[in-house]
Amino acid sequence: MKKGLFFSLDAVFAVxxxxxxxxxxxxxxxxxxxxxxxxxxLSKVSSDTLVILNKNKILETLNSTTIQDSLNxxxxxxxxxxxxxxxxxxxxxxxxxxxxxxxKNVYLLNSTLPESDFVNSKRSFLTFQNNRIQHYSIxxxxxxxx
Amino acid sequence: xxxxQLLSTELLFxxxxxxxxxxxxxxxxxLTSARISENLIKxxxxxxAIGVSDYLxxxxxxxxxxxxxxxxxxxxxxxxxIYVLDVTKVKAMLVNLSYNQVKDLLNLKDQEFYFRMLYTDxxxxxxxxxxxxxxxxxxxxxxxxxxxFELLNKSGxxxxxxxxxxSSLPSGMIxxxxxxxxxxxxxxQAVKWVIKNLSNYNTVFFxxxxxxxxxxxxxxxxxxxxxxxxxxxxTYFQVQHDEDFLSxxxxxxxxxxxxxxxxxxxxxxxxxxSIGTNVTFQTGTKSFDIATSPYPIKALMIxxxxxxxxxFCKWAYGKGYIYYIPDINTITNxxxxxxxxxxxxxxxxxxxxxxxxNVINSRRIxxxxxxxxxxxxxxxx
Numbered sequence: 001m002k003k004g005l006f007f008s009l010d011a012v013f014a015v016x017x018x019x020x021x022x023x024x025x026x027x028x029x030x031x032x033x034x035x036x037x038x039x040x041x042l043s044k045v046s047s048d049t050l051v052i053l054n055k056n057k058i059l060e061t062l063n064s065t066t067i068q069d070s071l072n073x074x075x076x077x078x079x080x081x082x083x084x085x086x087x088x089x090x091x092x093x094x095x096x097x098x099x100x101x102x103x104k105n106v107y108l109l110n111s112t113l114p115e116s117d118f119v120n121s122k123r124s125f126l127t128f129q130n131n132r133i134q135h136y137s138i139x140x141x142x143x144x145x146x
Numbered sequence: 147x148x149x150x151q152l153l154s155t156e157l158l159f160x161x162x163x164x165x166x167x168x169x170x171x172x173x174x175x176x177l178t179s180a181r182i183s184e185n186l187i188k189x190x191x192x193x194x195a196i197g198v199s200d201y202l203x204x205x206x207x208x209x210x211x212x213x214x215x216x217x218x219x220x221x222x223x224x225x226x227x228i229y230v231l232d233v234t235k236v237k238a239m240l241v242n243l244s245y246n247q248v249k250d251l252l253n254l255k256d257q258e259f260y261f262r263m264l265y266t267d268x269x270x271x272x273x274x275x276x277x278x279x280x281x282x283x284x285x286x287x288x289x290x291x292x293x294x295f296e297l298l299n300k301s302g303x304x305x306x307x308x309x310x311x312x313s314s315l316p317s318g319m320i321x322x323x324x325x326x327x328x329x330x331x332x333x334x335q336a337v338k339w340v341i342k343n344l345s346n347y348n349t350v351f352f353x354x355x356x357x358x359x360x361x362x363x364x365x366x367x368x369x370x371x372x373x374x375x376x377x378x379x380x381t382y383f384q385v386q387h388d389e390d391f392l393s394x395x396x397x398x399x400x401x402x403x404x405x406x407x408x409x410x411x412x413x414x415x416x417x418x419x420s421i422g423t424n425v426t427f428q429t430g431t432k433s434f435d436i437a438t439s440p441y442p443i444k445a446l447m448i449x450x451x452x453x454x455x456x457x458f459c460k461w462a463y464g465k466g467y468i469y470y471i472p473d474i475n476t477i478t479n480x481x482x483x484x485x486x487x488x489x490x491x492x493x494x495x496x497x498x499x500x501x502x503x504n505v506i507n508s509r510r511i512x513x514x515x516x517x518x519x520x521x522x523x524x525x526x527x
Binding site: 014015018019022036037040041045048049051052055070073074 | 159163167170171174177178188189192196228266506508509510511513516518
């Protein structure tokens with residue numbers, strides 16, 4: 001009787017180990033096959049948005065209201081966004097180095113920041129005045145599903 | 147004997163457990179492999195959808211001017227520069243290419259394809275005609291002076307009607323395809339309703355308006371109508387009766403009247419008619435002086451033999467447009483030849499049915515004219 005119990009416990013232990021291994025393998029398999037389309041879609045949305053805002057010279061305005069109006073027009077309501085534009089000026093005449101012009105930086109946020117699952121795109125652009133480079137800017141747009 | 151029995155029970159137990167584990171493993175294998183193959187199909191569709199949309203919005207196609215001779219096309223692209231779609235190419239695809247041709251060009255052999263373009267407010271992009279719905283339509287008299295009603299009724303547009311000559315529409319105007327009907331026997335009230343609801347529309351038609359703009363509308367209402375056109379790409383389209391109503395926009399008729407016009411230019415709303423075609427309007431129709439126009443003007447019709455006076459005119463007013471046509475109720479069949487407010491809805495291919503599985507929509511944001519537009523490429527099986 002005692003010997004039998006010993007063997008049963010042994011078997012139970014073996015079954016548990018086998019189940020853990022089986023579930024572990026299938027969990028890893030299914031995890032590696034998760035649908036990547038939503039994050040791909042978000043990444044396209046954020047990069048497309050920066051490209052066309054750059055194309056029609058809205059980013060160049062460095063005007064928060066103008067940029068925000070366009071973002072609200074372009075992006076669907078179920079998306080949150082955070083846009084950061086950092087503006088640089090040439091530090092010397094040859095533009096060998098740059099310094100940040102904090103007063104011209106743009107920051108826009110349309111909802112509370114997510115803790116994870118956001119996608120971001122970056123795009124740099126130039127603004128000109130009298131056919132000369134006025135500013136060099138880097139825009140960083142993060143988007144997420146609200 | 148006892149020992150043998152013990153071993154048999156143990157063996158039986160072990161085999162049972164093995165079978166259960168094997169069955170569980172097989173079940174999970176099937177489940178996971180089904181999920182994996184489903185995901186592979188989805189992934190394949192997603193890659194195709196994104197690839198096709200990328201190609202359409204970044205490439206001009208081969209040859210780059212394929213739209214001028216579609217028989218020579220070897221690859222399909224719709225852009226004139228990246229992310230800026232070319233109206234002529236989009237139109238050429240819609241009109242001159244078949245579904246199977248487009249599928250071949252995009253290398254979509256065993257997949258179905260649906261393409262559409264929507265403004266960011268979700269209304270379809272249209273090429274030619276009046277490009278933007280929803281439409282507000284104001285009318286006063288039936289059966290005369292309702293040519294635009296007839297055109298809207300078969301347009302497929304989302305539109306509302308404002309009827310100023312009774313609390314219900316005349317029986318001849320029912321049934322119709324209008325989304326909403328606003329009817330009142332009060333000329334002033336009907337116009338005020340249109341202006342109050344302007345934010346619902348992208349295009350406004352006034353047909354046979356008899357109002358005095360400076361008496362019937364207060365300053366705020368006047369400004370609302372001006373802003374509707376000049377601050378966005380909206381359209382104001384007036385068909386008679388009172389040319390003076392246009393003075394609201396600072397456009398005043400000249401003192402010269404004529405009922406004889408000649409078509410001199412074509413436009414999105416005036417097509418399929420020969421330049422030089424003569425048209426007869428109602429007697430006493432006033433014209434607009436082209437040289438002294440306060441805004442850029444395009445004369446679609448001039449007074450016959452007087453190129454200085456416009457009868458059917460289009461003004462660029464800020465970001466939008468104003469159209470004016472004289473009274474058309476005396477023209478044969480009540481139709482201005484070539485007048486068409488509807489041309490092409492930008493939609494192509496097979497719309498996914500409710501039975502379609504794994505529909506992947508690659509929505510991309512592009513520039514079309516001056517507008518941000520959503521370009522949807524749906525691939526499905």
